Amino acid sequence: MSGPISPALPARSEGAAGLAPSAGPPRRRRVRWGDRLLFGYTWLVLVWLFAPIAVMIAFGFNDTKSKSNVNWQGFTLKWWGRLGDYPELTNAVVNSITIALLATVITTVLGTLMGIALGRYRFRGQAVTNLVMFAAISSPELVMGASLLSLFVSLGVQTGYVTIMLAHVLFSVSFVAVTVRARVVGLDGSIEEAARDLGASTWITFWRVTFPMILPGVVSGALLAFALSIDDFVITQFTSGATVTFPLWIYGAVRIGVPPQVNILGTLIFAVGVVIAVVNTFTSRRRT
């Protein structure tokens, strides 16, 4: 059951704050100092990470009078009522969300199958597959976007909604595959044999035993794919044709001023993300 060691992303990383060891009385002073340092440092990092998000959320409530939304001019809720003021913006958000959802479904199915194959079996072309996957993860988006565009053009494919989605599937499938593979490699193969031994067919074994065990990997992979898709700019720019997504619309609006509606939509997407992440953490703690 051994596959090659994967350059896998850790499925879940432990919070740094949880690492402080509890020491006996003699070393108490030193450990306390270390604790404080760690505590301060942890908060610094958290603030650094969340400050931009806080600013984004805040400016959704800014009572701005001008076209640009960069100076704080007082609190208002009026933009929430005028969320649909820009039909193209609404359309772009709908595009982004539907593309992300479709791409996530396709990517998760393909990536999970790839991950299982790579983690479980030895086959011809395995090394090449690993290499291509790694290349897809590490290659600059600019390169991938440009090459995709030339591919679509030379194939005579009209770029637009479908090509964006295909591109998103392409660059996120490796992430899902790598996450699932890490999970598969860590599985004790005899658990599936036990299921077979107890009378389960291969099909039942997969759905009752294998799949529940790799589910945390599949879920993390799917979340990753969704997150990568919904805010992708570079590759989308190359493959979008006349279709506009949320990031593309914002980019276009930067020159004339980004309206507070963008902040609100960003806040909403962020909120959904937080809810999903919390639910995932909560349920996966039970699952594993």
Add this chain to the structure above:
Amino acid sequence: MTETQAGKEAAPAASDISPVPAIELDGVVKEYQAHGEVVQAVKGVSLSIAEGEFFSMLGPSGCGKTTTMRMIAGFEDPTRGTVRLQGQDVTDVAPNKRDVNMVFQSYALFPHMNVWENVAFGLRRKRVPEQEIKRRVGEMLEIVDLTGREKRRPREMSGGQQQRVALARALVNNPRALLLDEPLGALDLKLRQAMQIELKRIQREVGITFVYVTHDQNEALTMSDRIAVMNDGLVEQLAGPREIYERPATKFVAGFIGTSNLLSGTAEEVGGGTAVIRMGDGDRVLVPVGDATVQGGAVEVTVRPEKIRISREEPAVGVSAVRGTVSEVVYLGTYNSYAVNLAGGTEFTVFEQNAHDSSITAERGDSVWLSWQPHHSYAIGS
């Protein structure tokens, strides 16, 4: 477990009717391709295991025990040979279609299911009515003493408890045979001994054939009806525990089971039920005539350390005796262990019971006689 009995043929009471063996291996060979070369994990094993027997496979690491067992369960296809269960050729039958269950060394419990769901898994697959599943799982958890822990997840249980869940999960299906691959390997000595007794009790209670893989000789000797001692992909000896210990068939078995002393020599005279073996240094010993003793043939004479008497005086005639020098004396509580260098260069181990007084017969450097009854020694072809 009444339905187990009812489900099977009425067991013939008389031993003259030989019933169909529960498991039969016939010339089974398993080869693996590894790095371009062929590795023979099992080199030709034929054995037959009777209904209700506690059968052990014993041997050093890498001798092919697991591979043999996996071929019985159906996880490996034999390269050559036939596997029969209850007389039926199952060589090409998938593991989920074979009426045997396995207990894995790692237990292989389903981590996402609780104890109850784990144990019920096999019955669910067989579409046993829910009412009956409830009853049988409940009964089985009682047998393995896990009642009240139905809702626990495997990782919330100790090693011994997980082991019992694994056992219950297999046994609840009333398999024709239970295959156990070093099921106690991960437990500490105390728990291990408790579980050995437990396993033996369960086997008696449910009356199912047990095939037990272990590399622990004590475990095999105490639990089994018969033992197959394996080495390097072959069965070296297949016999009951007493015979394996008292009459090892090969040098390997003699060395692997317990401590053995070996003397090389030549069969000089054969006749009258005994053979005279002449050692390199000219000493002669008597052994009972066996398969290995042919006139003029090279043999190894083996004697167990506890059968040897150590003395300063020359022993009476009629026993086999050799001379040597004590090189080490170790006090081990219930007995003393001596290492004695024989004149020919061989080293002998002798155990002396501390039955009468705890005085030591010989000190380091003493010249001593070692003697034993001829019928306590035997010759193995070398």
